[in-house]
Amino acid sequence: MGVHVLLASTALKTVSVTSLWLIPLLLGALTYHNYNSYDPEARILDKEPLKEYDFVVVGGGSAGAVVASRLSEVKSWNVLLLESGPDENEITDVPSLAGYLQLTKLDWQYKTEPTSYACLGFKKKQCSWPRGKVLGGSSVLNYMIYVRGNRYDFDQWESFGNPGWGYQDVLKYFIKSEDNRNPYLAKSKYHGRGGYLTVQEAPWRTPLVAAFVESGVEIGYENRDINGAIQTGFMIAQGTIRRGSRCSTAKAFLRPVRTRKNLDISLNSQATRVLINPVTMKAYGVEYVKHGVKRTVYARKEVILSAGAINSPQLLMLSGIGPKDHLREVGIKVLKDLPVGENLQDHVGVGGLTFLVDKPVAIVQNRFQAFPVTMNYVVNERGPMTTLGGLEGIAFVNTKYANSSGLWPDIQFHMAPASFSSDNGQIVRKILGLTDEVYDTVYRPIANKDAWTIMPLLLRPNTRGYVRLRSSNPFHYPIMNPRYHEDALDVARLVEGIKIALQVANATPFKQFGSRLYMKPLPNCKQHKFMSDEYIECQVRTISMTIYHQSGTAKMGPSWDPEAVVDPRLRVHGVEGLRVIDASIMPTIVSGNTNAAVIMIGEKGADLIKQDWLNRRR
């Protein structure tokens, strides 16, 4: 996702340099104090769990927050939400500070296994995989881009034997969640108003994003709502923000219902195992650790895993549900042999393509004065601190390998008005883990210069990776290998994606800024002619950037699908009282940023539970 946090540097650098940063913190603290007494967005209360609930939801992230909120609408049910991390804080609210949350205690700080195919420009050849360890999960760390995916993704899910998951069925759940506050979008039949989740464009932007959209039109694409009837095209990004601040799923779905008597939320509570009766094969509770003490909570009706695409499969395997040979290898008794942890998919992009401009129109850390920028955010909810982690433009384009209809693009663009070194090497290089050689040779020479980038990303990879247990210890991080770029066509699509990005950058609208390609080759690719196919392939493998969309590790599919872990009602095959509701269930990754689709999965999953239990009772 790239270059995100450049403004943030300005603000956070100030913390250590002057006391100006105290002003917004103080204002934030005052506002927070007031919220506690009357505001519906006030924070949730961390509860001591009871011994037993109707439903125990594990993980309060993008999906789990939705599930807990919707299930507790049924007054006769009581619901426990267990979340490993703490609550959000004032810094997580600020859109431009998104990247600053990585490598903190709100981040699980995962890393991929080193391979020789990808991530070669990062330390130890590992890609960093941040995931939210906080109420709201990865919706607290994410860059807030609101993209739903392509209608054919969902129709394909249905065609795999998952009735009720086609585009027309899921569209109503996207709309149900949404409160779109951009009038031109809100009136469209594809958008919703009045839902819990606020969606709007960032109130501030650079002129470069207008040039990006106009250039897209010049090369033959439409400027359109990429979440509407047709996805192919260019637009200014929509984001999950509310009045200029992050709207995580915790803020959207949990805070307004925090006083419900039948919903308990337990923070800093890490589930370690689902309890399953080996004779009846019914899930009846969860073991978890809070404040260093191991505890058990029982579920009368169901346990729901919403721990995300890394931790839901980890928990299933720790509980005896997974590939039998692998479980035996790590000494776990097999209760149900299922391909848990397989089918891992992610979006991987090519980072580092940089265009320099002659005008002061990009985001450059040194140019933003901390005090006015911060006050504009705190007082007016406007200004550079409202940018979606630094991203401004989105596009969906077709390479020569794309579906011939032109309606199911194979490449997405993220456009950011900054480079890897617009923050003078303070944050971006660290959170990505760029090697010193790459940073010093290529990016340090343009530190603090006006620059912008397009990052092409591969929408539907051919490769499938895996998540496996490192050991039977629930506190040991699992092994993660996305197998990026092991498939030649995946790489070829990205090479073509870079060529389309170059066409966009060469279009007339960018000429007014004196925009030009920065031509410093990557040190390990300089044997190839700059921007030849061979060079671009080398760049694809060197700066292989996750877009943080891990999914698919507990695949949804019918009982005859040998790869399926959950059925189309999201129940784990062969185990009663246990569902998975999060990014893990995607049979194929959606063509677009995953947060909105995961929220939709949470909405639909909660409805499936209501249908199953409320109909049964009557």
Ligand SMILES: Cc1cc2nc3c(=O)[nH]c(=O)nc-3n(C[C@H](O)[C@H](O)[C@H](O)COP(=O)(O)OP(=O)(O)OC[C@H]3O[C@@H](n4cnc5c(N)ncnc54)[C@H](O)[C@@H]3O)c2cc1C
């Ligand atoms: C840095 C970053 C940037 C991103 N940018 C975007 C973007 O701009 N737009 C977009 O659409 N998507 C984006 N994404 C992806 C999107 O946010 C995720 O796909 C989505 O949040 C995943 O939702 P989930 O519910 O599956 O998992 P998560 O939201 O990760 O939730 C899982 C939750 O479970 C908790 N948990 C895990 N294990 C346990 C356990 N054992 N016990 C108790 N709790 C546990 C975790 O702490 C976490 O809160 C981004 C993600 C990241 C990390």
